Every structure is written in C-alpha cells, then in structure tokens.
Amino acid sequence: MATSLKDDFYEAVNGDWIAQATIPSDHSSTGGFMDLVDGVDEKLMNDFKQMQSGKLKVETPELMEFLKFFRLAADFKQRDADGVAPLLPFLKRIESLNNWTDLNEQIIELSLDGFDVPLDLGVEPDLKGDGANKKNVLWAGGLSLILPDKTYYEDTNPAGKQLMDVFTQMMIALFEKLGKTTDEATLIVEAAKRFDASFAPYRKNSEELSDVAKLYNPQSFESFTSAIGQLDAKKMITGLLGTTPDQVIVTEPRFFENYNQFVNAENFEDIKAWMMVNVVRSLSPYLSEEMRQLGGTYGRALSGQKEAMKQEKSAFYLSRSTFNQVVGQYYGNKYFGEEAKQDVHDMVVAMINVYEKRLQQNDWLGQATKEKAITKLKSLKILVGYPDELKEVYKKLKTKTADEGSSLVENVQNFSKIFLEDNLSKFGKEVDRSEWHMSADTVNAYYSPEGNLICFPAAILQAPFYSLKQSASQNYGGIGAVIAHEISHAFDPNGALFDEYGNLDNWWTDDDLSHFHELSQAMVDEFDGLEFAGGKVNGKLVVTENVADDGGMSAALEATKQTANPDLKAFFVNWATIWRTKATKEREQLLLSIDVHAPAKLRANVQVKNFDEFYEAFNVHKDDGMYLEPAKRVQIW
Template identity: 55%
Template sequence: MKNSEFKDSEIKDNFYKAVNGEWIKNATIPNDHSSTGGFMDLVDNIDKTLMNDFDALKSGKMKPQNDDMVEFKKLYDLATDFDKRESDGAKPIQPLLKKIENIQSFDDLNKKLSDWTLDGLPLPFNFGIEADMKNAKYNALYASGAGTFLPDKTYYDKENPAGAKLMPVFKKMSQKLLVMAGYKDAQAKNIVDSAEQFDRLIAPNVKSAEESADFTKMYNPMSFDDLAAKSNKFDLITYIKGLIGQEPNQVIVSEPEYFEAFNKIVNDDTFAMMKNWMLVKTINGSTSILTEEFRQVGGEFSRTLSGKKEAVKKEKAAYYLAAGTFDQVIGDYYGHKYFGEKAKQDVHDMVVKMINVYEKRLSNNDWLSEDTKKMAIKKLNALSIHVGFPDKIDPLFNQFKVTGKEDGNLFTNIHNIGKLVIKDEFSKWNQPVDKSLWDMSANTVNAYYSPLENVIVFPAAILQAPFYSLKQSSSENFGGIGAVIAHEISHAFDNNGCQFDEDGNLNNWWTKEDHKHFDTLAQSMIKEFDGMPFAGQKVNGKLTVSENIADAGGLSCAEEAAKGEEDCNLRDFFINWAKIWRTKSTEQFKQLLLSIDVHAPSELRAQVQVKNLDDFYTTFDVKPDDGMYMKPADRVNIW
C-alpha cells in the first residue's frame, strides 16, 4: 500500500494495525520460521541469494575469490555431503562422550581441564576474554556461571507453567539423542534425570535476563587467588595457566553469587550428576554436525519453544553451518558484491547528520548541567562509525584449514576450527583491544553499539528497503534506517551506555544531580512499558528499558533530521517507522521473547514510541478521544 492509502481515522485508533493490518492478515509464517516480517524478509532474501551463489561455487561455475573462500568451499562441500554424514552416523561424537565417561574424579578432570575447554566440552563455569570495562584498551579475563537447559532461570520457578511444560520436552529429546549415540534406553533415562538434578542446582544461582540487562553489574573485579579459593574441587589456577600461560592477578566476575554458591553446586556428592550434565550438554551441542536424524531430533526443544512447525531444510541448515563458521569471510564477500560505494557513502552521511542532530539536542538540553553536556558531546564526537563491511576481517580466519572427506569429516573440521577460535580468544588476554574488528558480519540484518569501544556498526544487510533505499524519500529513509542509526547512537546514552566514557571505560562523567534526573526519566520509561499486556503475558519494563530508551531517542532524533530536509513528509516518516516493525510471530515465540529479550515486542516498539512525540498528534490530528492518544504528562522524552 502507498502511504497515502492509509486512513487517518484508523491510524488514530491503532497506528500499527492501520499500517500493517492488511499485511498481517495475508502474511504466512513459513513452517520453518517462528516469525515473518520486515527483518525476516531481508534475512530470507539474503539467504536465498547467498545459497544460489554458493551452489555455483560448489559446482565450479563460480571461482573462489581468495584463500579463505577456498576453505569455506571445502567446508560447504562437507556440510552438503549428506551421504557421507549418514555413513559416519554417531561415530564422530562418540570419542567426546567417551572422554566424559572416562573421568572418574575431580583430580582426573583437573589433569586435563585446559584441554577440556579447548575441546569445547562443557564445565559448570565459563571463562572468557573481553575488553576490561575500566580499561577498555586492554582485554581482561572474565568468569561467569554455567548455562542452564531452559532459556532463563525464571523458567525454573514453581509458579512458571512454561518451565513445567518445557523441561519434559528437553529431557525426552536428550534421551532420544543419547540412544541414537549408542546408549541403552534405561541408561539414557538415568543420565538425563541425573543431569536435570544438576541443572536445577545451577539455575537459582545464575542471573536472569532481567538481572543481566544491567550491563554494568557484570563488573566485579576480584583477585584471581580469591576466586580460585571459592572452588574446593576445581584447580582453577592450573586451568587458567594452561589457557593464558600464567596466573593473572585479577579476574572480572560477572556472576559473583554463583561462585559464592559454587561448592554447594559442585562437590563429591554431585560429581556423577555433573558428568551426566556434561554428556547431555555435549550431545545437544553437536546435533547440527551429525546426521539428518540427529539434526531433526536435536531441534525438537527449540521448535517447541519457538512454535516452529518444522526444521529448516537440510540444505539450508548446511549453508547456515558453513556460512556461520566462516561468518566474516561470507560477510566480506556479501558486502563487496551486493553493497555499492554510493549507498555506503549515503548511509555514512546519514550517520554524520544524525550525530550533528544529537549534538544540537545535547547543546540545547534543558536538564543537563554544562559540565555533563560537555562530556556527552565529547563522547558523541569520539564515536567511531562503521558502515557496510569492515576494511579488514579478523586474521584468525586465515588459520581455518579444512581437510576434505578423504582425510576428515564435517564433525572433526568443525571441532578443529572451534579449538582455533578458543585458543585465539585466550591469546588476547592482556593484549590491546583491536577496535577495527566487527562483532557482526556484513550479511547480518542488524546493527549495534558497543559501549566498550564507543562504536556504532551498520552491516550492509540492513541497509535495504524498507529500512533504506535510494528509491525511497528522505523521510521514509529517516523513518527506517535513520531511526535505527539514531537508536544505536542513543545506546551511548541509555541506562547502561551512559556509564561509559568516550574511550569505552566504565567511568561516571555525570554530575550527581544530572544522573539522578536521568534515573527518574529512565523510571518513567520503565513505567510506560511495564505490565503492558502482550501474548497473554506482560512486558517487563526493567528488562527492556535500555532498548526502549534507545528507540525513543532514535525516533525523536531521526524525526528532527527528517524535518531538516527540503522534501520532509512526516506522514511518510511515521508510516515507514511502523512498516519496519511489522511482524507476525507464533504465540510461543512471542512468549519466549517476553521472558528473555531486552527489546520490547516489535508491535509495541512501533505503537508506543510515536505516542511520545508531539508531531505524531499534529501529523494525524490525534485527539484525546482517539486510541493513540496519550496525555502530555505521560509522554516520555529523554533524548
């Protein structure tokens, strides 16, 4: 529908449905999807394009452009050699399962603990390397708790009916997988029952999605000796020495409560349960690289969780596996082939415009003190901008060497590449952070802001209609990619990002009064969304606050930028904002996202944020009796 065909009378009542109702009525969720809509349409089109290209690569019609693509082709050949995968059966996974079974004691496990991690085997804790929040130029060691079987600790609450329904599905699936891997039925049942017991010991002590949403609370530095002393059974000092070459002075603990409870979770009484938990984790983590039956069975839980009717076709799954392993290589290919320099420059110019709008708004802000304004503008002007695809990809990919089916198999190659990735991560400890590397590949339909790097990244894949097109009006583009750009800039000043300075360090640059006022405004945003009914449940305002602050700032700043253009049409601006969020999802997927996603539901992102802007009311003549009306006193404006 053209923007002129939307009726103002319907927009005034329900903006999202007025713009997207016809589309929603006719849209069909593919059987292998949990949703369809603006973002997913782009993903599907990119998948189709790249699968066509890589089929040509496989057949020899297209030549690999570089050595990395040569190795990708070898892996893609293995991933799509379904006959070979069937003939290998469960054999590739059995040595890893045997390795777990052969562990007889904690002493036994401690002797091979570093290699255990390099092999990608699970442990009841996690260590990793990230930029130090207080010294973001250098990488630090982080420690966190273990991942649970269910998506969030809230699923383990007795009052949560979803958890009671989902755990039996997970257990039944895991049992089937173990039988397929060679275990007897009774043995598989005992393993899974025991693993569940251990999983339920972990769950109360890890952070929920809501607790994790407060990013800065991850920063809990501790002497490494003190952390190591919290484990009676694991030799963490020898373990970390084996991974980084020495004992560090400090570790940053993201879940301190977990390690306080660690000896209650991990002890001689729970050793057998822990082993079984490792077996269940390992078999579940390997199903995509075994036979088709393993893949189909291994997806039963996630399909139940998301409401998908069927697994993706095996050809597409093979593409996802190979392209995901070589993600930056594939992104580089996609960016160079399908994203033009003209579009790259145009989008870069839009980002600069949006930064200028933000600077003007910060300068004219009526609640920030002059000192805080200066620091905010300093941070804004230090923001790095990445558009389209990176200038270089991570040199780690040059190390990925794939052995063909004569000498290897898919499982072994994925396992060996995984080992390289883990080694590379730990080699970065105490080294300078390389801020030129992207966390997303260019073929990813998304964008992000990194507070530790003070950088915004817009991969080529999102820079398409309805978000952006040279054929769209400037107002439509500002209502699409412009709002996305300003959203990412706004993350520099949301409840998490505002606590980091221009260099990415966790550093309070606010006056006490300014921060207090900001916290009051953030509470208003929590209140605006908290408890909103959706999919038979309610929105969690605390979980979604940072993204809602970014949406509000993004939409408001994009609107101001649109108003600065000669061809400004606010009707087009607002309507395209609603279009980019059009989504049709299964009920299960909606409910899952309400529990774990830091974003509000797409419909509410489109519907609620416009109510905060005065121009929405004048553009569509919205009056107090209309469904879209919100009292001026209730409208939240932060940036």
C-alpha cells in the same frame, strides 16, 4: 472494517500484510527483519551454488575453505553413512572420567577441545581501563541453563515444566540412538537436570543481566581460585592463558559465592552426566539427518517452529556461522560496495551532528555534563558496511574432507578450538576497536559501550530501512531512526555509565544523573505491565532499548524536518513498517521473558505516542486509541 491509524497505528499500517502473511514452516517468524534475512540467504546460497559449479569465480582462499566446508556440511549421504560414529569418541572422553582427579588432569585439553566444564571463562575488554588504554582481561560467568532463563524454573511458570519435558524426551532419545538403553539414558539425563537445577537459583535472570554495571565485579586471582574447591581453577586458568592474571572479572558474584554448593566431591557423577548431555546436544546437529531432526526438537518447541530447516539451508547456516566474516566480506563487496559504504557513513556523521545540536539545546542537562556528553558523541567510532580487512584467524581455518578421513563433527570441533585459542590469545593485549562483532550479511546493527562504537552491517541497509527509491522522510523513519537509535545507546541507562573511551566512569553531575534516572523510570513505567502474547512486558528488562528508540526517533524527526519537503506522515508510517512481524505464540512468549527489546508492535505503537508531531500529522485527539495525555509522554533525548 479497516483499523483506524488513530486507534491502532501498527495494525492500520501493517494489518493487510499481517492478514496475508504466512510463517514458513521452518521459521518462527516472518516480516520486517526476517524478510530481509531470507533475501540475503537466497542471494548468497545462489551465488555459492554458482561457485560450486564453476560458473562464478572464487576470489579468496578463505572463501574456498568456506565452500569446502559447506560442501562437507551439505553431504547428507556421507553424514547418514557415518551415522553417530563421529560423536562416539567425544562421548567416550567424558565417560572415561572417573573422578575429580581425572577431570582436573584433563581440564585444559577438555576446555580447548570445546567440552563444557563447570567453569565458564572468556577474554573480553576491561570495562575500567586507563583512559584510551584498554586491555583485554579474564571474565568468569554463570553456567548456561537448560531452560531459557532463571524465571522458567519458578513454580508459577508453566512453560518451564512443559519445555523441560520436551528436553528430557529429546535427550533420552538421542542417547538411545548412541547405544544406551532407555534406563541408562534416563539416568544420565536426570543426573544432568539435577546439576542444572542445583545452580539455577544462583544465576541472574535476564532483567538482572541487563544491568551492565552490576556485571563488573573484579576479584583477585588468588581469592577467586582459592574459593573454588574441587575444580582446579588455578591450573585451568594459567594453562589456558599461558600466564597468571592479576584478577578475574566476575559477572555473577552470588553464583560463585555458592559455587561449592553445586560443584563438589559428592556430585561428580551429576556433573559428568551434564557434560555428556551438553556434548551430545551440541554435536547432534552435525550428524545424520535423523540426529539433526531429533536434536532440534527442543529448539523448535521453544520457538514454535513447525519443521526443521531444509538440509541445504541448515548446512549453509552451519557453514556461515563458522566463516561468518568471510561470507560477510563477500556479501559486502558484491552487494554493497565502497560507494554505498561512504554514503551511509556520511548519513551516520550527519545524524551525529543532529544529535550534537540536540544535546547543545537540551534543557535539563547542566553545562558540565552536556560538554562531556558531546565529547563522548564526537569520540564515537563508526563501522559501516563491512570490515576493510579479514581477521587473521580466518586464515587458519582449513577444512579436512571425508576423503582425508575427517568428519563434519571433527571439523566443527577443530574450528571451535581455533576460535577459542584466538580469543584467549587476546588476554593482556590492547582492545581492537576496529574489530567487527557482526558480519556484513547480518540484518542488524549495534552499539558497543566498551568500545564506544556503532556498527551498521551492509545487510540492514535495504528497503524498507533504506532505499534510493524511498523519500528522505521514509529513509529517516527507517534507517535514520535505526542510526540514531544506536547513537542513543551511548546515552541509555547502561551506555550512559561509560565515558568516551568505553570505560565505566561517571561523567555526570549528581543532579543530572538523578534527573536522568527519573526520566528512565518514566520509560520503564510507560511499558511495564503492558499485555502481550498472554503475558506482560517487564519495563525494566526493555528500558535501555526503549530509551534508544525514543532518542532515535527524536533525532530522526529533527533530521526529517531539515529536509526540503518533510513528510512526517511518511516518516511515521515507515517507522511502523520496519517493525511489522508475524510470529508464533511460543516465540513471542519466549522473547517477552528474555529479550531486552519490547515486542515489535509495542515499539511501533507506544513510542510514537511520545511525540507531538505524531498527533499533528494524523490529527489524533483525546478519544482516540493512540492518544496519550501530555503529562505521560516520555522524551529523554
């Protein structure tokens, strides 16, 4: 018997598809976004094959370098012949470190060459600039954990031990392939795990990291560096930046307050082992097929993926991740074009106008706050399709082939250094708001609070999100809701803290902010504790995305009603369609712990319950499964 739209909307719309959908063995999910990703991959891989054979012209030197690198990555005959040899010099560099003096002497070179050292630094925009005058500053964060999140280290989380066992066996096997005895390999891996466990208690979990305002903790350069004991932070920072900064923005103060408890004279050997494990883990995918398969064991256990990606596709993914904007520019020009770019830009502007009207008619914001919100809305920078120009850094990427005596690993490390130097070179310079942080071939979109900008890459602008073959109502239920979702991020619990210039600056009256927090808490409560994949949703973790979904649907519904022949049934059905997903249990459980988005089914089902129009369109009443009593319906924007 078919599921009723009135009882489980998502299941009724997507049930037949879910029943017949099969998750490919080298995937952890299928449907929705992933189907579009596969389609983009297929187009691009086919085009690049045509270019390799000379049937398609290579238009730019940067694309030529990408193809050279792709060819190198796909040459598994050479990779198998090289075996583990390309990794050994990198491992030897760490093994030759005997003490803190050795590490501190080489700290700058090791950092530039892509080795993990026990201090994580990066150059990013200052969140408290002077109006439009925003500079890039130095940030320091917590070290990456082996397990996906701090919560996996708790005794009550059985997945943590299971995953750590898989990781341990994988790393021991990798070190054995590199010539270590089982005992030697075990000692190295256990020492690395010991260091990992020593700092895990001081890391923030995913929910804590989702609170952006609490990530901004400026410290003077002197106080930050002098509080660090064994590691020569002054030398490292001034050497990498070429200057001495006034301050460091610390994302996790508690981590650094306890830093000397886990980075000290006594545990040098554990840190050295941690560095060895990290370099082997990060570089094994670029070696022989045997090492690639083995090095992906933990990742597949984490996601529930049954098999490793096929060789050619893995080479494509590796190459594209390095040359992402180069590939994106090609995709955008060929498969999107200037006309579509302008069309979607116009759609975004139209949705901003709808949003402005809704803000003007808002009945809970005071006039002063309302005016500031509209100022911020009108200041939104819009990026659509693909960048007009390629970043200069991509012109520095020159692939060295096997004939030139270079390996895939050496190219990967060389490119990594070029990108790191590019990032460091931005220190003290003005923030470039025109810079893209997704490539055009990415099936996604984003809002940047520090840039106050929204970005819609070309690849998401396809059916079921957007198509000329779909009705306006369907398009508004798809890309319209996505566009308005990204706009709404400017007014979610994190985005609302930033002004029109992208600075952390409170532009709310106390009363309005207090009421906004009450509404946001209602959204937390609506999702908190909902059962999914054997676990429960953390309402605080997913609140920002849920507020954006709610606001996106409000504005898209408004826009739909203004069309010539609005069809609200088609609007809601396409909303449910874009979220259709079939995923492994492992992936669902992982995302439940770390993802700031609610599970796809709940995004589709719970949000529609907040809108009177849904009840009217489908004649939903009190005894139906999709009914939510009016007092519990949440609408913010």
